[in-house]
Amino acid sequence: VVIHTSGTSSAPKPVELTYGNLLWSALGSAVALGLDERERWLCALPVSHVGGLSILVRSAIYATTAIVHDRFDTERVLRALREQDVTLVSLVATTLARLLDAGLQSPPALRCALTGGGPVGAALVERAGGAGVPVSLTYGLTESCSQVTTTPAAALSERDAAAGPPLFCTRVTSAFDGEILVAGPTVAPAALGADGWLHTGDLGALDEHGRLQITGRKADTIVSGGENVAPNEVEAVLEAHPDVLEAAVVGRPDPRWGEAVTAIVVARPGRAPQEQALLAHCAAALASYKVPKLVLLRGEPLPRTRSGKQLRRVLR
Numbered sequence: 136v137v138i139h140t141s142g143t144s145s146a147p148k149p150v151e152l153t154y155g156n157l158l159w160s161a162l163g164s165a166v167a168l169g170l171d172e173r174e175r176w177l178c179a180l181p182v183s184h185v186g187g188l189s190i191l192v193r194s195a196i197y198a199t200t201a202i203v204h205d206r207f208d209t210e211r212v213l214r215a216l217r218e219q220d221v222t223l224v225s226l227v228a229t230t231l232a233r234l235l236d237a238g239l240q241s242p243p244a245l246r247c248a249l250t251g252g253g254p255v256g257a258a259l260v261e262r263a264g265g266a267g268v269p270v271s272l273t274y275g276l277t278e279s280c281s282q283v284t285t286t287p288a289a290a291l292s293e294r295d296a297a298a299g300p301p302l303f304c305t306r307v308t309s310a311f312d313g314e315i316l317v318a319g320p321t322v323a324p325a326a327l328g329a330d331g332w333l334h335t336g337d338l339g340a341l342d343e344h345g346r347l348q349i350t351g352r353k354a355d356t357i358v359s360g361g362e363n364v365a366p367n368e369v370e371a372v373l374e375a376h377p378d379v380l381e382a383a384v385v386g387r388p389d390p391r392w393g394e395a396v397t398a399i400v401v402a403r404p405g406r407a408p409q410e411q412a413l414l415a416h417c418a419a420a421l422a423s424y425k426v427p428k429l430v431l432l433r434g435e436p437l438p439r440t441r442s443g444k445q446l447r448r449v450l451r
Contacts, residue, residue, distance in 0.1 A: 136151075136152050136157075136188070137149050137150065137151050137152075138150055138152060138183070138184070138185050138188065138277055139183075139277070140276070140277045140278075141184065141277070141440045141444050150185075150277045150278050150323050150325075150326060151323060151324075151325060152185075152277075152280050152323050153323070153324065155320060156280040156320065156321050156322070156323060157189070157192045157196075157280055158196065159280075159304050159319070159320040159321045160189060160192075160193070160279075160280040160281055160282060160302075160321045161189075161192065161193040161196045161197065162304065163282065163285075163302030163303055163304045163305060163321065164189075164193060164281075164282055164285065164302070165193075165197065166302065166303050167271075167282070167285040167286075167287045167288070167299070167302055167303075168223070168247055168249070168271065168285065168287070168288050169246075169288045170197060170199075171199075171222065172198075172199065173199075173220075173222070174194070174197065174199035174200060174222050174223060175199070175200045175201075175202055175219065175220050175221050175222050175223070175244070176190050176193070176194055176199070176200070176201050176202070176221075176222065176223040176224070176225070177201075177202045177204070177212065177215055177216070177219075177221045177223065177224040177225070178190040178191065178201055178202065178203045178204065178225060179204040179206070179207040179208075179211075179212050179224070179225075179226075179230070180207070180225055180443075181206070181441040182203070183441070184277075184440075184441065185275075185276075185277045185280065185281045186225055186251075186252060186275075186281055187225075189280065189281040189282075190225060191203070202215060202219060202221065206441075207230050207443070209230075209233045209234060209237050210237070212224070212230075212234060213234055213237050213238070213239055216234070216239065216242040216245060217242060217243070220243075220244040221242065221244055221245055222244050222245060222246050222247075223245070223246065223247050223248075223249060224245065224247075224248050224249070225248075225249045225250075226248055226249070226250045226443075227250065227251065227252035227253060227255075227443035227444065228250065228252075228253060228254065228255045228256065228259055228443075229381065229439065229443050230443055231248065231250050231255070231259060231263060231268075231270070232259060234268075235259075235262055235263060235266055235268070239266060239268060240266050240267055240268075241266070241267030241268070242267075242268065245268065245269070246269060246288070247269055247270075247271045247288065247291065248263065248268055248269065248270050248271070249271050249273050249285070250270050250271065250272060250273065251272060251273035251274055251275060251282075251298065252443055252444050253443075253444050253445060254349065254367040254370065254371060255270075255272055256371040256374060256375065257371075258371075258374075258375045260272070269291045269292075270286075270291070271285055271286040271287075271288070271291060271299065272285075272286045272297065272298045272299055273285040273286070273298060273299065274298035274299075274337075274339075274347055274349055276335060276337075277323075278322060278323050278326035278333055278335075279305070279317050279319075279321050279322050279323075279326075279333060279335075280321045280322070280323070281321075282302055282321075283301060283302065283305055283307060283317050283321075283347075284298045284299045284300055284301050284302070284305075284307065284346070284347040285298075285299045285300075285302060286298070286299035286346075287299065287300070297342065297344075297346035297347065297348055298346065298347045298348070298349055299346055299347065300341075300344075300345045300346055300347070301319075301345075301347070302319075302321070304319050304320055304321065305317060305318070305319040305321055306318045306319050307341065307347060308332075308341075309339065309340050309341070310334070312338075312353075313338045313339065313340065313350070314334060314335065314336065314337065314338060314353060315335045315337045315338065315339050315347070315349075316332040316333065316334060316335065317332065317333040317335060318331060318332050318333065336352055336353050336354060337349060337351070337352050337353070338350045338351050338352065338353055338356070338365070349367070350365045350367065350368070351365035351366060351367045351368070355367075355447060357384070357385070357386030357394050357396055358386070358393055358394055359386065359389075359392045359393060359394050359395060359396050359424060359428075360391075360392045360393065360424055361393075362424040362425075364384075364386075364396055364424065364425050366383070366384035366385065366447070368421070368425065369382075369384040369396065369398065369417065369421065369425055369426075369427065370382045370383065370384050370398075372416070372417055372420045372421055373398055373400060373413065373416070373417065375416075375420075376408065376413060376416050377403070377406075378402055378403055378406040378407070378408035378412075378413075379400055379401070379402065379403065379406075379408060379413070380401045380402060380403045380404075381400075381401045381436070381437050382398055382399065382400045382401070382437075383398070383399045383437050383445055383447060383450050384396060384397065384398050384399075384427065385397050385399070385447060385450050387429075389428070392428065395428040395429060396424075396425065396426070396427045396428055396429075397427060397428065397429045397430075397431065398413070398417075398427040398429070398430045398431065399431050399433050399437070399450055400413065400430055400431065400432055400433065401432075401433050401434075401435070401436060401437060402432065408432070410430040410432075413427075413430050414426060414427065414430065437450070438450065
C-alpha cells in the first residue's frame, strides 16, 4: 500500500508499506496488547491514515472484528463504548479528552484505549485512569507502519506517562542530537537511511525502564535566546490549566530572542483565561526561557488533521 504521512510539520509525503511491514506490525501489536478471539476494535480514525488502516489490516490478520466509523463523533463513539462490547479503541489526546468531557466512565468491555498520534499529557492519563479508562500510550509513524512503542497490557495499571517499550520486533535508539531512530521489519524499506535506521525527526530517549520518552520534533524546536524549547512541554503545562481546552506553542521571529515562544490558546466553554494568569501558571512549572513571551486567545478550535494531529505548520 502507499499511504501519505499526516503532514503536521511539512507537506504530506507518500510511503510504500509492504505486506511484511503490515504483518509484523500486527504481530508486534498483538504481543504488546494481547489478543482475544472476541476482540472488537473500534476505528474512528480515517482509514486513509496508517493508524486507521492498521486496525482493519490487523483485524483481518487476527480474524477478529473491527467496528468502523466514517469519522470521529463524540456521542457515537461514547455510545459504542457503552453498548457495543468494544474491547479496544484507538484515540488521540484530543478525542480521549472529548470522551472524558462527555462523561465516559468505566466502559464495560474496554480493556485498552490505545492513545497516541502526538503528545499525551500525564494529567490526561491520570484523568482517564480515574474514570476507569485503561490507556496504553503509543508512539508510531507512517514509515514504521504505525506502532513503534506501546505500553503493554501488563503495565496498563502504571500511571507514568511514557510511550511504552518498543514492540518485540522493533529496535529503537537515539542519535547524538536526541533524534529517535527505528529499525526492524515494520519499517518501510525505502524509509531506511544509509546507516540502516529510520530517522524519525522526533526527539526523545529510552528511560531506565526501556520506555520511550518523547520530547518533541526536531523541526518544531524553538530556539529562543540561544535556548532550545520543546513546544510539547509548554503545551502540556498550558493544557493543565483549568481554563484551557487546548494550546499550541510556536516560535515566531523576534529581533531580540531570534524566536519568541508564542502560545495560542483555546478556552474551555464559559471560561475566559487571562494572559497574566496563564503566564504565571507557566512560570510556576517551567524554566524562565520556556515561558511564552506572548499568549494569543483563539476563538475556534486549533487546526488538526483528520486523524486529530495538530497542524502546527499552519499556525506559524
